[in-house]
Amino acid sequence: MAVSDPNAGQRRGARASGAAAGPVLLAYRALGLGDLLCGIPALRALRDAFPQHRLVLAAPTALAPLAALSGAVDEVRDTAPLAVPGAGRADVAVNLHGRGPESHRAVLAAEPRQLLAFACDEVPHDGPRWRRGEHEVHRWCRLLTESGIPADASRLDLPAPPWPAPAGAEGATLIHPGAASAARCWPAARWAAVARAEREAGRRVVVTGSAAERPLAETVARRAGLPAAAVLAGRTDLRALAAAVASAARLFSGDTGIAHLATALGTPSVVLFGPTPPAEWGPPPERRRHVVLHRGGRGDPHADAPDPGLLAITVGDVLAAAA
Numbered sequence: 001m002a003v004s005d006p007n008a009g010q011r012r013g014a015r016a017s018g019a020a021a022g023p024v025l026l027a028y029r030a031l032g033l034g035d036l037l038c039g040i041p042a043l044r045a046l047r048d049a050f051p052q053h054r055l056v057l058a059a060p061t062a063l064a065p066l067a068a069l070s071g072a073v074d075e076v077r078d079t080a081p082l083a084v085p086g087a088g089r090a091d092v093a094v095n096l097h098g099r100g101p102e103s104h105r106a107v108l109a110a111e112p113r114q115l116l117a118f119a120c121d122e123v124p125h126d127g128p129r130w131r132r133g134e135h136e137v138h139r140w141c142r143l144l145t146e147s148g149i150p151a152d153a154s155r156l157d158l159p160a161p162p163w164p165a166p167a168g169a170e171g172a173t174l175i176h177p178g179a180a181s182a183a184r185c186w187p188a189a190r191w192a193a194v195a196r197a198e199r200e201a202g203r204r205v206v207v208t209g210s211a212a213e214r215p216l217a218e219t220v221a222r223r224a225g226l227p228a229a230a231v232l233a234g235r236t237d238l239r240a241l242a243a244a245v246a247s248a249a250r251l252f253s254g255d256t257g258i259a260h261l262a263t264a265l266g267t268p269s270v271v272l273f274g275p276t277p278p279a280e281w282g283p284p285p286e287r288r289r290h291v292v293l294h295r296g297g298r299g300d301p302h303a304d305a306p307d308p309g310l311l312a313i314t315v316g317d318v319l320a321a322a323a
Contacts, residue, residue: 023091025053028107030079030097032180033238033257034281035136036063037156037264039096040070042140045151046094047072049144053092058085058106065239069158084109092116096140099130116147135280154284158264161242166232169244172204176253177220178213178233183275183303184254186310188216192223193315194252199224203249208241208258209233252318254310255281263290270321274310275299291321 027046029039036059047055057067058079067073079085082102093112097103100120107115108123119127128146131139141151175198177191198205205226207217210233217233236244245251245261251269253259255276262269263283273282273294283290295312 023053024088025050025055026058026077026085026090026093026107026110026112027055027073028058028079028085028093028095028097028103030059030081030083030085030106032060033063033066034260036066037158037257037260038136038281039140040072040158040264041137041153041155042094042096042144042151043067043070043072044155045141045144045149049149050092056085056088056090062238065161065163066158066242069161069242071159082106094144096143100125116143116149118143133277133280135282137284156264156284157266158242160265161239161246163239163243165243165247166206166236166240168204168206168229169232170247171249172206173198174206174208174244174248174251174253174258175220176208176251176256176258177216178209179254179256181302182305183299183301183307184256184310185306186254186272186274186313187306188219189223190315190318191220191252194318195220195224195226197315197319199226206230206232206244208236208244250322252322259283263287270318272310272313272318274307275301275303293317293321 027043029035054074056075056077057073058077061076061078064076067076077086084106090110090112092114093107093110095103095107095117099118101122104117104120104123104125117125117127118130128143137153141153144151175191175195177188179185195205207221207230209217214234217231221231242261245267246265248267251262251267253271255273259271268289270291273292278292278294282292293313295309297309299307
């Protein structure tokens with residue numbers, strides 16, 4: 001399945017839409033929300049370097065609204081992690097997913113004339129070398145710069161979403177208690193204490209999350225004394241979530257996709273890190289409106305229990321950071 005950017009024609013003038021629009025550049029990043037947002041500077045660099053190409057992003061279709069908002073992507077081709085992108089050859093293919101070999105093989109299925117990717121002996125491919133511990137944004141910009149394409153890692157910002165924000169989100173404090181793994185989930189009782197403190201300070205509070213995270217969000221809201229209407233979890237698609245973050249006064253979350261939305265949209269945030277250092281996935285340190293809390297160390301980001309470093313962060317730490 002492919003999702004086209006309806007603004008692509010306006011963005012680049014008279015260039016025709018569809019398959020006849022010219023050569024294809026395939027950018028492979030079949031990952032999640034935070035991964036897409038960390039890849040925006042690299043996608044914009046590719047857009048600038050290949051203005052006559054149709055830039056096709058191989059990624060989950062759910063991310064298409066934000067890919068279009070970036071101004072860099074013409075089409076999203078629905079692709080699961082490490083899956084081969086849909087039918088169609090590419091003139092240029094760029095692996096923004098990983099260091100191979102699986103992702104390299106998926107990209108090469110498009111039979112590109114030119115491949116931009118990190119070096120991989122198994123494929124084989126001779127490109128820039130992978131560096132452990134590198135920040136995710138800088139990693140993909142470096143891949144391009146060392147391949148002869150200028151890339152600016154500061155180009156993270158997204159314009160204000162054109163979609164309406166959910167009722168109650170504008171000017172509110174957003175609490176997002178969930179994350180992709182238990183290792184990155186701070187306890188619900190602590191999130192509830194933060195939400196209660198925000199409510200007692202006179203701020204409107206709403207709790208966000210996916211449909212699967214709705215029970216967690218309801219627990220946080222109930223313990224914080226919030227009304228049922230304050231739970232937006234399971235009631236927002238990606239458009240509505242982005243609009244909620246853009247219109248909110250502040251965000252509290254763990255190391256997960258919504259934190260990257262706050263960075264991209266300029267919404268003040270307090271982000272709690274546990275098993276993964278913010279030096280690899282956190283907001284740029286020069287962006288002072290985003291505060292990261294991390295007790296140091298490294299753990300398993302896929303563990304089935306909260307990381308000890310994350311548990312070392314207290315409610316008082318979070319409230320002090322917000323102040």
